[in-house]
Amino acid sequence: MREFQKQFKSQIETKGPFELARRYAYAYMDTIGERNVFPAEQAIEGLRLFREEAFPDKPADPAAILNMLHTAGSPATVAQTGGRYFGFVNGGAVPVAVAAKWLADVWDQNGATYMTSPIASELESVCEGWLSGLFGLPQGTALGLVGGTSTATLCGLAAARNDLLLRMGWDANGKGLFGAPEIRVIVGGQAHASVFKALALIGLGKDRVCVVPADSQGRMIPERLPRLDHSTVLILQAGNVNTGAFDPLEELCSAATQAGAWVHVDGAFGLWAAASRTRAHLVRGLEKADSWSADAHKTLNAPYDCGIVLCRHRNALAAAMQATGAYIPPSSHRDGMQFTPEMSRRARSVELWATLKALGRTGVDALVEGLCQRAQQFARGLQDHGFRILNEVVFNQVLVACETPARTRWTLQALQASGTCWCGGTVWNDEPAMRVSVCSWATSTTDVDCCVQAFVEARAVASGKGGTA
Numbered sequence: 001m002r003e004f005q006k007q008f009k010s011q012i013e014t015k016g017p018f019e020l021a022r023r024y025a026y027a028y029m030d031t032i033g034e035r036n037v038f039p040a041e042q043a044i045e046g047l048r049l050f051r052e053e054a055f056p057d058k059p060a061d062p063a064a065i066l067n068m069l070h071t072a073g074s075p076a077t078v079a080q081t082g083g084r085y086f087g088f089v090n091g092g093a094v095p096v097a098v099a100a101k102w103l104a105d106v107w108d109q110n111g112a113t114y115m116t117s118p119i120a121s122e123l124e125s126v127c128e129g130w131l132s133g134l135f136g137l138p139q140g141t142a143l144g145l146v147g148g149t150s151t152a153t154l155c156g157l158a159a160a161r162n163d164l165l166l167r168m169g170w171d172a173n174g175k176g177l178f179g180a181p182e183i184r185v186i187v188g189g190q191a192h193a194s195v196f197k198a199l200a201l202i203g204l205g206k207d208r209v210c211v212v213p214a215d216s217q218g219r220m221i222p223e224r225l226p227r228l229d230h231s232t233v234l235i236l237q238a239g240n241v242n243t244g245a246f247d248p249l250e251e252l253c254s255a256a257t258q259a260g261a262w263v264h265v266d267g268a269f270g271l272w273a274a275a276s277r278t279r280a281h282l283v284r285g286l287e288k289a290d291s292w293s294a295d296a297h298k299t300l301n302a303p304y305d306c307g308i309v310l311c312r313h314r315n316a317l318a319a320a321m322q323a324t325g326a327y328i329p330p331s332s333h334r335d336g337m338q339f340t341p342e343m344s345r346r347a348r349s350v351e352l353w354a355t356l357k358a359l360g361r362t363g364v365d366a367l368v369e370g371l372c373q374r375a376q377q378f379a380r381g382l383q384d385h386g387f388r389i390l391n392e393v394v395f396n397q398v399l400v401a402c403e404t405p406a407r408t409r410w411t412l413q414a415l416q417a418s419g420t421c422w423c424g425g426t427v428w429n430d431e432p433a434m435r436v437s438v439c440s441w442a443t444s445t446t447d448v449d450c451c452v453q454a455f456v457e458a459r460a461v462a463s464g465k466g467g468t469a
């Protein structure tokens with residue numbers, strides 16, 4: 001046996017590295033509340049340890065590896081599981097789902113096919129049924145598990161492209177797009193960047209789309225919808241990354257269905273509104289669409305990375321993701337790779353299943369409702385302190401501004417440096433704004449109060465810096 005084989009075997013026997021990782025993980029969990037939400041400069045400076053190390057000639061000791069991650073790596077993490085992180089739409093992580101993911105990491109399954117992992121395959125089927133039910137989607141809806149919504153949207157749009165072309169007598173898989181009939185693509189004025197990325201990747205082009213104007217909240221204006229037909233893909237949005245607003249799905253989906261167009265809904269974080277009694281009205285008509293993309297790692301608080309594509313036309317998704325090879329045996333089981341671009345993948349279904357089971361239907365409802373309530377609390381608290389709220393807070397997003405654009409920018413900078421709380425910036429209706437996204441189960445009402453105070457203090461720091469200019 002080679003030296004490293006002996007060492008690895010002994011690591012499995014003694015569990016040394018695993019025990020150490022467990023200790024460091026616990027230390028991280030126990031100190032999450034004291035950590036800077038965004039790492040301090042000194043912590044980032046500490047990353048030179050990694051940067052300056054040449055690829056080692058010799059094997060390293062497991063304790064040295066884990067220790068380096070713990071002492072130099074963990075201080076440079078974003079403490080997004082702590083409840084005071086409101087950047088992007090990042091979500092939290094349901095603890096037992098993280099634990100299930102650890103367990104599945106030890107299993108090291110390849111989720112490509114039933115043959116590579118019966119358990120991953122079975123749990124995908126279960127999640128497919130549970131999520132179709134939770135979102136109220138038609139029986140037989142297909143699910144694919146990918147890295148995130150960007151890829152999920154890519155899958156939905158690839159299915160749309162191929163299916164529309166097939167109905168026009170064109171085999172896109174075989175012939176590609178050269179000489180194919182035209183596909184019209186219609187998006188809203190506030191479509192997410194990932195939609196354009198997906199369009200570019202699948203050859204539909206991001207600059208030839210027809211853009212339907214959006215209202216002041218970022219919702220597509222149905223009256224401005226152009227003529228639709230059977231060669232059209234209409235891309236709608238459930239949850240705008242800035243305002244949290246939802247396109248009026250019912251009206252738009254009905255128009256599209258009548259015209260024979262394909263509707264894809266980008267519902268990265270907003271699709272989960274369907275699971276909440278008080279918010280389901282925001283996605284009414286959702287079930288009329290043809291395909292959907294969502295992130296379990298956002299609103300649902302599954303660990304990263306867990307994107308979901310759903311498609312009512314099972315065969316259309318499978319046809320777009322087709323792959324055959326002599327070494328891939330025909331299967332009567334569920335092979336996850338039939339519904340995704342990847343073949344080999346992590347068994348994401350394990351943590352998705354664990355998250356859904358940990359919450360149950362009432363738990364998902366309460367989770368979504370809680371995020372929305374905390375967003376409202378945030379908005380009220382900030383307003384009481386003289387901040388301006390730029391959006392209708394219909395879901396979990398709050399757009400905040402000070403009295404002048406300069407003051408907003410300085411306040412955001414001071415807030416991000418505070419370590420107490422972190423949110424990102426954006427530009428909304430030509431005005432700089434701070435974006436608060438409440439998306440972790442861990443955010444309590446006390447956290448919100450404390451973070452409102454952090455905004456007030458950041459604004460005071462900003463004034464000191466001449467932010468009144």
Ligand SMILES: *Cc1c(COP(=O)(O)O)cnc(C)c1O
Nearest residue numbers: 148149150192194241268269295
């Ligand atoms: C986050 C987000 C995406 C991209 O999702 P990833 O998981 O980061 O790929 C797409 N659309 C919307 C509306 C989002 O919020």
